[in-house]
Amino acid sequence: MAMAALRGPAGRFRWRVRAVPGGARGAAGQQCYDLLVIGGGSGGLACAKEGTRWGLGGTCVNVGCIPKKLMHQAALLGGSLHDASHFGWEVAQPVRHDWRKMAEAVQNYVKSLNWGHRVQLQDRKVKYFNFKASFVNKHTVCGVSKGGKEALLSAEHIVIATGGRPRYPTHIEGALEYGITSDDIFWLKESPGRTLVVGASYVALECAGFLTGLGLDTTVMMRSVPLRTFDQQMASLVTNHMASHGTRFLRGCIPLKVERLSDGQLQVTWVDLASDRKDTGTFDTVLWAVGRVPETGSLNLEKAGVRTSPDSQKILVDAQEATSIPHIYAIGDVAEGRPELTPTAIMAGRLLAQRLCGQSSDLMDYDNVPTTVFTPLEYGCVGLSEEEAVARHGEDSVEVYHAYYKPLEFTVPERDASQCYIKMVCLREPPRLVLGLHFLGPNAGEVTQGFALGIKCGASYEQVMRTVGIHPTCAEEVVKLRISKRSGLDPTVTGC
């Protein structure tokens, strides 16, 4: 079975590949494939590689998860440097951070992943076209290379996995000319300097978090609440931690304009929504993190009859990932109602390919997908937030167990553990099914993964409590959660 991967309209792929046309030729010199994947990101590559058992990059590799976590790690290492002296390491001052060195190392690693994906596609005999794709009709896609060369490809099945891109608030004067987004921050050769991050998404907070950790003067401007779709108590703890560790917050403010000053710095004017008072500030960099928009604009979806949501412009899909046109599918960030996460895109892509090959009929389960926000103090969660649980089941039917704990590694360096907190949201009625777990602390992703499995197994509060803890860890505090919110007792874990 021959397959092809076409680059989506806006992926920033830095290599050039000349695909060798292959496959059966249809009418009008078109190439016919069994499966055509548009988009070389997490979902697209997973689908393409799975279909012929082998595996480019997309957002995750290039401007998302990977560089983000590496820069987060760089920031955490700054914290380790500070802790080290308390544990006996004698490090002469001054200690400073060189953005350029870090950026080069991160960028080199990302490039090695790009290369790795190319090799994998080749190994699995997937043809890769570095073309900008758009639909001609529901069976035919036109691909245009950088040089302007055109090719027509058709396929029995077409998968759209073009992802999304950061939104520019173009209604704000100077936003486009002077601001940058997450597409740019990881590729800056020079330090961004004094930065204003606009937004309250995890992208905004994660970026602001690592910038602060690297020693840069960082401000976050939010219109209303942080991490809107997340548990709000946890979201507050996340931002409280950032605020007490050097990040400045301008809450309830929106920017009005961005201007460039004669010395090259940026002047931002904003308004405080509550008081209606205007204010200005000077920054070296303005980073917009105000949401992402799906990459569907230039695909000519209407020529194929593929429908999108009028609100989000994302592609409407069913449980099989099929669009309004039966043989055209959409996975990953571009699909409506899906979590915008790499692993879900990958899994959806794999399962779809397996279904198309007739290998299985399994559908993707989008429930209880765990995730982690990689802010300086990390927040891992799976299942329902407290608000969602109460909305669904009623406050009387929900029991929330919680604890404030102190990681052992925080004791010696006297780190502030005020926001190290865990809560487990359960049904009150026996067997007290666990509806959601929320963990704020170091290595939250590592902690949360296994518990997400427990929830998938239908874990009850009792089962979790019967699990013996591993000592000394932070994760063990999850299996020791005894105090309920309802009891009103002090949830602070004491030693011994």
Added chain:
Amino acid sequence: MVLDFVAPSPQGTSWGLGGTCVNVGCVPKKLMHQAALLGQALTDSRRFGWEFSQQVKHNWGTLTEAVQTHVGSLNWGCRLSLREKAVAYVNAHGEFVEHHKVKATNGKGQKTCYTAAKFVIATGERPRYLGIQGDKEYCITSDDLFSLPYCPGATLVVGASYVALECAGFLAGLGLEVTVMVRSVLLRGFDQEMAERLGSSLERLGVRFLRKFVPVAVLQLEKGSPGRLKVVARSTEGPETVEGVYNTVLLAIGRDSCTKGIGLEKIGVKINEKNGRIPVNDMEQTTVPYVYAVGDVLEGKPQLTPVAMQAGKLLARRLFGGRLEKCDYVNVPTVVFTPLEYGCCGLSEERAAQEYQRENLEVYHTVFWPLEWTVACRDNNACYAKIICNKLDNERVIGFHILGPNAGEITQGFAAAMKCGLTKRLLDDTVGIHPTCAEVFTTLEITKSSGLDIMQKGC
């Protein structure tokens, strides 16, 4: 009432309330492990752009002081806790004199008798000595290491227990020259493939292993803090002997139960004469109905703090709280906190093969490269994950093993999942959290039986 008394070690070390874990176990061990990890972090940080002087040294005194300060606060916390719950605490050595009566001897030799309706023995264990020339005079153990008033210098660790490997690991991580003398296998009782991989990771750190040797004499060449010691060792396979000179010799060859000298024979509590441990029923009751036991002294139970705590809590609830719940000793997770950590829950491959027959098992495995190690240019083949599944029971996960950073944080949740009946299918159906190390378990594909290469590829 709690009777707690710590007999000083042969080197004279003693400590406060809290037992082994707080004073000379888990807590100081993990803090020293953290100190070693921070040393590695310092090296990594340069590749992430951090710039500071090349000259970095470690000060042992700063570390032990910080560790002992924290331990002291925990001792205090324990005392407060007991006081708050109106539990009388007497710092004295307890010994049965007759049924329902103990004699308590304090540090000054004063004796007082106490009676009670029920008793719990939770006296734990102490490090074993070799019984060779010079061992008690010149060697130290984990009882002494965490408060050692001088840097141990070039150290010979005798033993292959997790205590031996963890100590060897953090000492090497702090920049000391470390040799480990092993009589036969590493981490007896643990999965041997994992043990060997762990051993290799220590070797890569610079730890030298002397395999299949046992010490026969320890001689003092020079007094000092530390001094210089000569160790003569004999091969277990022939007449060959080897000599080495070290500043410190740390014995970590096992622990002996503190069940002698507490009068158990006077009231008829049966103990295992070979190892001193106390057999109990599933209610932690000894052969004498009003005497219970919990913790490291128990025969056939995992010697872990959380197990002891869980057993103790549940016992108290059964005795006085009208509750029925028993301690669940199945699938107790544990972690070896060597520089590269090893977390596990359930069966080793060897035990699984014994219990279920190898042909009924499917083992999925992979090496993985933590993202944080990429830029730091650390080994891409060192970390390893495997699960052992029972083919006759829906590929139920009966053994979980991970060698990698933060193994404890990762293993805990999987232990809970195993308690809920984790299967391979459920692992496959669960979305991973990206990018983490833990997510590797949600994408395990290659089986040992396939013989395929397990090198990790791409995103």
